[in-house]
Amino acid sequence: MAKSLEVPAATRNAATALAAKFTVVSQAEFRGELTVTVTRDQFRDVAHHCKDVLGFDYLIDISSVDHFGSEPRYEMVYELQRLATAEHLRLKYTVSEDDATAPSVVDLWATADWHEREVYDMMGIQFPTHPDVREVGHVRRILMWDGYPFHPLQKDFPLAGRESNMPDVAFSSAAPLAGGPFVTSPSTGNTEEREPRSREME
Amino acid sequence: MSTPVAYDSKVEGNVIFTKLDSAINWMRKNSLWPMPMGLACCAIELMATGASRFDIARFGAEVMRFSPRQSDVMIVAGTVTYKMALAVRRIWEQMPEPKWCIAMGACASSGGMYRSYAVLQGIDRLIPVDVYISGCPPRPEALIEGLMRLQRKIEGEKSFAAQKPELTGKLA
Numbered sequence: 001m002a003k004s005l006e007v008p009a010a011t012r013n014a015a016t017a018l019a020a021k022f023t024v025v026s027q028a029e030f031r032g033e034l035t036v037t038v039t040r041d042q043f044r045d046v047a048h049h050c051k052d053v054l055g056f057d058y059l060i061d062i063s064s065v066d067h068f069g070s071e072p073r074y075e076m077v078y079e080l081q082r083l084a085t086a087e088h089l090r091l092k093y094t095v096s097e098d099d100a101t102a103p104s105v106v107d108l109w110a111t112a113d114w115h116e117r118e119v120y121d122m123m124g125i126q127f128p129t130h131p132d133v134r135e136v137g138h139v140r141r142i143l144m145w146d147g148y149p150f151h152p153l154q155k156d157f158p159l160a161g162r163e164s165n166m167p168d169v170a171f172s173s174a175a176p177l178a179g180g181p182f183v184t185s186p187s188t189g190n191t192e193e194r195e196p197r198s199r200e201m202e
Numbered sequence: 203m204s205t206p207v208a209y210d211s212k213v214e215g216n217v218i219f220t221k222l223d224s225a226i227n228w229m230r231k232n233s234l235w236p237m238p239m240g241l242a243c244c245a246i247e248l249m250a251t252g253a254s255r256f257d258i259a260r261f262g263a264e265v266m267r268f269s270p271r272q273s274d275v276m277i278v279a280g281t282v283t284y285k286m287a288l289a290v291r292r293i294w295e296q297m298p299e300p301k302w303c304i305a306m307g308a309c310a311s312s313g314g315m316y317r318s319y320a321v322l323q324g325i326d327r328l329i330p331v332d333v334y335i336s337g338c339p340p341r342p343e344a345l346i347e348g349l350m351r352l353q354r355k356i357e358g359e360k361s362f363a364a365q366k367p368e369l370t371g372k373l374a
Contacts, residue, residue, distance in 0.1 A: 144320070145285050152319050161319025172284040175317045 005032040011087045014054045022046050025093075035090040040076075043093050044103045047078070051108050056080035056089055059109035062116060064095075064123040068155030072096040074125055078105075095125055104129040117142040124151035145170045206357075226361040230274070230300065231353040232262040237273035237297060239290060242280030244307040244339040256342040261349055270296040275352065276329075277345075281309040282322040294329045300364075302356070304348050305331045308338045 011034050015027060018036055022045065025037040038046045050056040060079035067073055074095040081088050095102055102119075104127045105112045116127045121141040132139045140146060147166040150157055160174040182196040206224030236258075240248055251258050258264050267273045270293045282290055294303070305325050308314030311334045313323035325331060332355060335348040 150319075157319070159318060168288070170284050170288055172319065173323075175313060175319070175321070175323050177317050 007032055007034045008085070008087055010085060011089060014050075014056075014087075014089060017054065018046060018049065021049065033088055033090060035092060037092045037094075040093045040095060040102065043076075043091070044105070046091065047105050047108055050080055050089065050091070054089075055082050055084070056087075058083050059105070059111050059115075060088075062112060062119060064119045064125055064153075066123060066153065066155045074100060074123065076102050076119070076125070100124060101126045101128055103127070104131075106131055114142055120151075122151060122153035124154060148172070222362045223360060224357075227357050227359055230361070231356040233265075234261070234263045234275045234302070234349070234352070234356075235265040235267050235273050236263055237270055237276040237293065238266045238268070239276055239278045239293065240280060241278070241282060241286060241290075242307075242309060242339075244279035244310070247339045247342055247345065248277060248279045248306065251342040251345045256346060258346060258349065261346065261353065263349055270294070271298060273297050274300070275302045275304060277304045277306050278310040278325045278331075279306040279339075281314065281316055282325050283320050284322055285320075287322045287328055290325065291328045300359075300361070302332045302352055303329055304333045304335065304345075304352060306335050306345060306348070307340055308336065311336070314338060 007029055015024075015034055015036050018024060018038070019027070022042050023039050025039060027037070028035045058081040060081050061077075062079075063077045065075040065077065067075060072094040074097065076093055076095060078091040079088070080091065102116075102125050104116055106116065113131065116130055117132070117139055119125050120127060120130075120139040121143050127133070127139050130139045141148065144152070145166065147169055149164050150162055152161070158174070160177045161172055163173050165171040184194060184196045187194050206220055206228075208219040238245070238248055250256060252264060252266060263275070270276075274297075276294055276297065278290065294301075303325070305311045309316060309321070310325045311331075313321050315338070317323075322328070333348045333352045335344050337344050340348075
């Protein structure tokens with residue numbers, strides 16, 4: 001059975017309930033999925049409300065987006081689901097580069113632990129209320145090793161990588177890219193203009 | 203190269219004449235115990251090579267040892283990330299001499315398709331490699347070919363002279 005491209009009425013009602021209680025910056029629909037953008041300051045309360053009142057008991061994923069060059073630079077994305085009815089709700093809020101911190105939701109959804117570690121590891125957004133901070137003083141990395149000085153998914157980090165050295169733990173050096181990475185950019189140009197080209201940010 | 207073994211059944215009975223190097227090398231090359239450093243999909247082909255259809259027991263190399271102390275040849279099968287790199291070198295350093303290394307597949311040889319911040323661009327940046335095998339992943343036949351090339355390489359080594367130079371210097 002093809003998935004319905006309509007947002008379920010119950011999800012729409014949930015979004016309305018959120019808008020009545022909190023500041024909703026924007027709301028968008030795409031292919032049957034509802035996205036609600038809120039503010040970082042209210043996000044903890046919104047998450048609480050979504051879980052305890054609206055019944056979104058399952059956190060599918062947390063991801064982060066780097067809008068390099070625009071302000072606020074980062075964006076956090078939370079995918080929620082109500083398991084009983086398979087309803088999906090996406091929450092977003094922006095995070096500025098000057099204060100790149102986000103509230104932890106590990107106490108609401110335990111699965112957020114590793115997701116938040118990954119967001120910190122790859123994007124450099126801090127979670128001051130993450131349980132790791134209480135235990136070891138900082139959010140532990142999850143993919144790269146502790147002590148790696150960079151956050152590789154930031155847009156200004158080169159694909160080739162950078163030199164680093166943690167004695168007895170790990171080292172890294174830049175990979176030879178021979179002019180690459182060869183990437184396509186969004187464009188309405190002809191085939192020649194759309195050709196993958198070398199693009200390196202500095 | 204002339205044959206390393208002289209044997210005439212009519213006059214010599216059970217006696218074989220050979221060079222010490224040839225005897226040592228013959229024993230070494232036919233009992234290469236691999237250290238399976240399986241890090242990615244190449245390890246699946248490595249397992250296939252060890253199983254019955256390809257059966258590296260035919261080359262005396264079926265004794266996969268998960269202790270570096272008992273291994274002769276490290277088969278680096280897969281992508282070596284920077285996070286794993288020093289662990290691989292540590293295991294290599296724990297292997298007793300004589301030891302050899304096979305870089306199996308594109309990733310272990312050169313980083314392969316991972317021109318990336320996370321991947322070591324070839325295990326030869328950390329440890330000396332004797333045989334590189336191309337392929338992504340290489341088929342078991344390719345690994346066996348690499349193993350046979352390593353055997354040919356071992357045949358030509360000056361094994362006796364490398365034993366204890368202070369004792370063998372005058373003899374060799």
